[in-house]
Amino acid sequence: MRTRATVRQLAAETGLSVTTVSRALNGQDNVAPHTRELVLQAVGRLGHRAPRRRTGRTTVYVRCPYLLTDYFGIIVSAIAEAADLHGIEVVLNAGEAAQGSDALSRLPGRSDVDGAILILPPEPGEDLVRLRDQGVPFVVVDPRTAPPRDIMAVSAAHFTGARALMAHLVGLGHRRVGIIGGPREWLVTDARTAGYLAALADVGVLPGPSLMRFVTEPATEHGYRAACTLLDGADRPTALVGFNDKMAVGALRAATERGLRVPEDLSIAGFDDIDVSRATHPTLTTVRQPLAELGRMAVTLLTRLLDRHEHDALHVELATELVVRDSTGPVRR
Incomplete structure (x- = not known):
């Protein structure tokens, strides 16, 4: 680990006063954003505060x-x-x-x-x-x-898992796939969406906005509402992928209400492989997170x-696994 830079060393590095550097490090509000950033950049160059040594419990x-x-x-x-x-x-x-x-x-x-x-x-x-x-x-x-x-x-390898799931659907002949994403500001939403799109791009497909919905909270009810809008469209998708298993459960409910058989009329898949994915009828195809x-x-x-x-590695990604169950099948001709 790098040694701790003193406040005086940081002040000399940045040309700021010791008081200003101290305020920036302590997160006080009376420091301009660019000043705080200047101090943090100096911390990155000179070394940050060393963790405390473990003693006893x-x-x-x-x-x-x-x-x-x-x-x-x-x-x-x-x-x-x-x-x-x-x-x-x-x-x-x-x-x-x-x-x-x-x-x-x-x-x-x-x-x-x-x-x-x-x-x-x-x-x-x-x-x-x-x-x-x-x-x-x-x-x-x-x-x-x-x-x-x-x-x-x-974190888990969200991009890789999402790509594997969409490649499974593509292999079953699906090209018009509705994507129900999570909150737009979440990093995991970007990663999973990119994985879905990458697998579709491999077969020359790029879904338009009409096939994509994003929710504010990854819950069952939000998945249900998003699935309703996708299934009630003029050109219904042949498959739906939920941000997680709970949202996929909401999609199953929306399909049942419309008399659609899963997977004969519509394939549905989730992500996470939590207990509910094995309790649905049919059981959910999903991506297992460790x-x-x-x-x-x-x-x-x-x-x-x-x-x-x-x-050396500051961000560790753990492998995911595609779990194929009964909720996905070949596209209906």
Whole structure:
């Protein structure tokens, strides 16, 4: 790890006063954005604050500002189990109410916490950069936006998984495929959409706006509504791909209401391979994310940060797997 640059060294590097540099590092509001960026660039050149050495029992702060459902619950459970194997205690901050808290800003001042794991953090990248520069070792699981420079992150190979799923549909003869995407501002939405489009482009197809819908929340009801609009169009798609399994379940409901047989009249696929994908009728074709491994890998990466190991790979992607079940079939002639 690089050694910590002092405030005076940063001041000399930037030509700013020691007071201004200190304010920028502490995230105070009375610092102009370009000044803060100047200081952070100097931190990147000279070295950032070194993580604290582990002494005795280690405590890790795990933040998951979402309901611990069959998606986030799997990740958090895996983190807790892996942390226990490493002799690490976990302090959990979870639930939707946690989205409005100032948990990140208070982390640097907590003497009872040695590091943090942040799951799909809703905070902007600047907040993560500030946390890094304040000396808190942390790992991001499934980043919502592109990870800032020098931020350790782990996610699934969303692009590769989405491309494999669409290639499966293309191989079944589907060319008019409706895409139900997640929130537009999420990094994972961009990656999965790009994967879908890449597989279609391989056979010379580029779906227009009429075949694409994006939702504000990746939930079953939003998938249902988006599927309704796609299926009620003048030229109905022969297949639908949902951002996740829950949205695909909503699409199944929309198809049933319209008397469409799956997969005879319409193929439907999801993403994630959570329990609901095996409970539907027909069972869902989907892409398996290694959710538990995401949690375990986050603990492994954090322990390396805490032990001050060198890192060459800062953003780790774990392989996904196409799971073909009964909800997809050949296009109806």
